[in-house]
Amino acid sequence: MDPLRIAIAGLGTVGAATVRLLHDNAALIQARCGRRLDIVAVSARDPRKDRGVDLSGIAWFEDAAAMAAAPDIDVVVELIGGSAGTAREVCQTALAHGRHVVTANKALLAHHGTELVRLAEQRGLTIGFEAAVAGGIPVIKGLREGLAGNRIAEVHGILNGTCNYILSEMRQTGRSFADVLADAQRLGYAEADPGFDIDGIDAAHKLAILTSVAFGVAIDFESVHVEGIRHISADDIKYAGGLKYRIKLMGIARRGEDGVEQRVHPCMIPEGASMAAVEGVFNAVVAQGDFVDKVAMIGRGAGAGPTASAVSADLVDIARNRQTPAFTVTADRLTQSAPVPIERRFGAYYLRLMVDDRVGVLRGIAGALADAGVSIATFFQDHRAPGEPVPVVMTTHETFEAAMLRGLDAIRSQDFVHDHCMIRIEQF
């Protein structure tokens, strides 16, 4: 069979690792595919930069979109990133010219995935995006093909390695969020502009993709309820430990009678849960199917090597002409899910309030929650120096979030409250 002719747009660390992988494991991959995987073109901004890989004999393009339109290419690998601009243009151009696309771009898919997949399917082309979710862990393949006989009820996971690293470090060292974030930035685990990661947006992009694959619904990123981890204090981590919980930024998608619930936020999960043991930059995804029950997949959720591994898996699928609808069913069969608002979430809550240490405060808190119909499960008040606000820490029995928010509003309207942190408790 003829070699598969690959063009790579973007030669950052993932692009360079993909070049290295296809070079180092060329014989192995050829044996697995029955054909060669040849890189015939690359594009990046600076042609002189040393990327530690041999690019001799490979056509160089400064303009990635021009490369996507160039002749004699079978697949375009888009590793530029970003939800619009060049990345989107490259993918559209490639598909319009009859080339398959492989991308690690979760932002692009979360915003324009359905449109791109529709374009691909009209022309019988594949869009591979294993690398867009959970790095090297084959979660897309695992869900879409490995659990193909199941009705999936829920997918949840640890989808952002930066947040998981920060929360793990905070727990292990007792340090503050700001301190650990600064360290993570120095070590390259967090970007100079970290908002994308620590505000939960990256995890929400990935969750929106997983939701579509798991439930056969059109991607609906706008309906994901998103909270990040900036407000998690060293105290919250400590109190969580005392309650036998760990705090993780989780993405959760559930299909219920009312529609599909999608949310990304910090969770307290039991410290014995398998997710709790997933520490540092690792990612994990758990799917629950009606016949298979729960299946968990754990591995490196980012990094050049793992992401290149996922890119290469998609390339091998294309080389072998293994076709699967991108979102499990073809785009014309995707249903629109009714979003379930976060107020309908039912579960337990952790609440830390920083309050004045004076008469009537506990009555004010207890009264507000009782009026809202929220039942307290555990309660304690920590020490502080005289004059400082004291932490009041409680967990609730299961309740609707709407009730919890009513109670919290009533508490916050009282003048003794300085600050608060509410974390949802999930029993995975």
Next chain:
Amino acid sequence: MDPLRIAIAGLGTVGAATVRLLHDNAALIQARCGRRLDIVAVSARDPRKDRGVDLSGIAWFEDAAAMAAAPDIDVVVELIGGSAGTAREVCQTALAHGRHVVTANKALLAHHGTELVRLAEQRGLTIGFEAAVAGGIPVIKGLREGLAGNRIAEVHGILNGTCNYILSEMRQTGRSFADVLADAQRLGYAEADPGFDIDGIDAAHKLAILTSVAFGVAIDFESVHVEGIRHISADDIKYAGGLKYRIKLMGIARRGEDGVEQRVHPCMIPEGASMAAVEGVFNAVVAQGDFVDKVAMIGRGAGAGPTASAVSADLVDIARNRQTPAFTVTADRLTQSAPVPIERRFGAYYLRLMVDDRVGVLRGIAGALADAGVSIATFFQDHRAPGEPVPVVMTTHETFEAAMLRGLDAIRSQDFVHDHCMIRIEQF
């Protein structure tokens, strides 16, 4: 597209669950495949038995091999079990008649897998065996396709739910192997004749298949070093806990310069390792690739629903005409691996000796190990009633197994030793 016409040989719990899955999720699967998956024939011994599933309109065969040869069938699902006899005949007949095969039969594959795959490939047919390893966890797909760009260095896992259940129960209750086994038999977690599971043979079958898929070598079941869990005592479990280890029956396959090492035996693994948290009837498989690093997959390793889930994933692949060489590369490209004998295993050891409590015993033990070149890492002697043999428990520094066996032989040749238990320590 025409429906995929499926014949199911064997209607035990897995067969019945497969019928139920294809019925309950028919619309979902049709949307995913773009065609219907129709069961057109079944075979089992007793046509009158109530299996809780509706078989009306489905042709009934008493002779499974006759069914495999009957007209108008696309795929034969073999759920009879056993490494020879009817199961083998059904698969051979199906392939000879141009039908794809899906099987959950690890014993058959471990013994005759290469031959069956060769037969299938000659005719352009698929043999799907996701259900043969680790039940519902899509490990075959995960390894073979999800990590297709990687050179795999190692695969290890907890591959037998019965053993894992027994060891978990022993740890949690402090009870003896015999007691827990009897309970497991009552609960249906262990067979009346449990040897297949507890002597490690079932895990070895699965490991031999994983080895072939991971490394592209011909299945070599005979070279798997196999030890079961009969000799693990409640004391060993207790001492392991004291040393911060858990005992798990593991299957381990490693590719080294000398060849491929395949072994199934009880291991002590650090209690913080992710494998240590896999308890009860759950299975887990970890693969290590050169680009992806470690990927772990955890889920239910047996049971009707999970196994039916894996069978259905293979059926969907066939329905979509997604073809992949069974063992990652085609049978003509499989290499023969040089087996690495267990004596070349390098690592630490746990050793419990039951010895007479008298002068010179410790010198005898220490001398034998020193002569063999084995260095002791930890050592303690437990109490017992006067006159009873006392347990001497030690761990060693890393050494070759050949040295360890020399030392153990020299210890056992002395008249003070009544009994012993040696367990390999693995730092996953």
